[in-house]
Amino acid sequence: MDNRLNVTYITFGGHVEVHKYRYLYFVIMFTMYILIISCNVIIVCIIMIQKNLHEPMYIFIAALLMNSVLFSTVIYPKLLIDFLSEKQIISYPAxxxxxxxxxxxxxxxxxxxxxxxxxxxxxxxxxxKYTTIMQKTTVNIFLISAWILPACLFSVGLLLIAKKEICTFHLKGILCNTTILTLHCVMSRILNIYGVLSFVTFLFLPLLFILFTYARILVVSYRCRGVRKRAAQTCLPHLLVLINFSCSNAYDVLLPRLELDSPKNCTFYYDGTICNI
Incomplete structure (x- = not known):
C-alpha cells in the first residue's frame, strides 16, 4: 500500500528466477507478442481485402483473431515490463x-x-438453407452478442470484486486472473456462486452445444462420404483449439476456489501457456 499516493499495489509471486533469466524471458515474450500481432493483423487485413473471403466463416475467424490481438495486448506489455523490473507489481485498479x-x-x-x-x-x-440462415444481419447479431454479453457479465463481477476488502497483496501468478479472489479478507459466497454460474452458462453450456453440433456433423459425414473430408478439414483444428481452451479455463476457474497451492514453476508455465493461446 502506497499511503502517499493512496494506491494499492499487488505483488506477483509467479515469476521463476526472473532476475536470472530476465533478458531471455523478455526476448522470448517480445518475439511471441510481435509474431501474434503481425500474423493476426495480416490475416485480418487479407480477409478484409479479399471479397471472396467475405463469408461468415472467415468473418468469425477475423473476429477471433482480433480478440487474440486484444488479449495479447492486455497481457504481454505488462509481462515485458515485469521481466525488466526489480519488483513485479501492479496497482489494484490496473x-x-x-x-x-x-x-x-x-x-x-x-x-x-x-x-x-x-x-x-x-x-x-x-x-x-445456409445462405438463408447465415445472412448478414444474423452474422452481425452473433458478433455483437459475442462481445457485448461477456462485457455485461464481467462488469457485474468487476463491481462485486471492487467492493470487497483485501487483506493480502501477493498473487500466486504472473497476471490477474481468478487468483485475485485470494486477496480478499473473506471468500465471498456470492462471488463463488457467481463464478460457478458464469462457468456453467458461458463455458459448460457452449461446450455442450459445440459437442452436439459436431455429433450431428459426424452423423451426416458417416452417412455421406462426400462430406467426410470437408468435415474433417473444417472441424478437427477447431475441435483441438476448443478442447485446449476449455481445459485451461476450467482449471483457471476452479484453482482459487479449491484453494490449491500450485508450485511456482507450474503456475508460471500455466499462465505462460494461457498467454500464448
Whole structure:
C-alpha cells in the first residue's frame, strides 16, 4: 500500500528466477507478442481485402483473431515490463482491469467458437438453407452478442470484486486472473456462486452445444462420404483449439476456489501457456 499516493499495489509471486533469466524471458515474450500481432493483423487485413473471403466463416475467424490481438495486448506489455523490473507489481485498479479484459475476451472467444461450430453445422448438415440462415444481419447479431454479453457479465463481477476488502497483496501468478479472489479478507459466497454460474452458462453450456453440433456433423459425414473430408478439414483444428481452451479455463476457474497451492514453476508455465493461446 502506497499511503502517499493512496494506491494499492499487488505483488506477483509467479515469476521463476526472473532476475536470472530476465533478458531471455523478455526476448522470448517480445518475439511471441510481435509474431501474434503481425500474423493476426495480416490475416485480418487479407480477409478484409479479399471479397471472396467475405463469408461468415472467415468473418468469425477475423473476429477471433482480433480478440487474440486484444488479449495479447492486455497481457504481454505488462509481462515485458515485469521481466525488466526489480519488483513485479501492479496497482489494484490496473489488476481489476486486467482481470476484466482477460475474462471478457476469453468468454468472447468461447462464444465465437460456438458460433463457428453452428456455422459449420448449418453449412454441412443443411447446406441448401445456409445462405438463408447465415445472412448478414444474423452474422452481425452473433458478433455483437459475442462481445457485448461477456462485457455485461464481467462488469457485474468487476463491481462485486471492487467492493470487497483485501487483506493480502501477493498473487500466486504472473497476471490477474481468478487468483485475485485470494486477496480478499473473506471468500465471498456470492462471488463463488457467481463464478460457478458464469462457468456453467458461458463455458459448460457452449461446450455442450459445440459437442452436439459436431455429433450431428459426424452423423451426416458417416452417412455421406462426400462430406467426410470437408468435415474433417473444417472441424478437427477447431475441435483441438476448443478442447485446449476449455481445459485451461476450467482449471483457471476452479484453482482459487479449491484453494490449491500450485508450485511456482507450474503456475508460471500455466499462465505462460494461457498467454500464448
Amino acid at each position: 489488476c481489476l482491469f486486467q482481470w476484466f479484459s482477460y475474462y471478457w475476451l476469453a468468454i468472447s472467444d468461447i462464444l465465437l467458437l460456438s458460433i463457428m461450430a453452428y456455422d459449420r453445422y448449418v453449412s454441412i448438415c443443411n447446406p441448401l
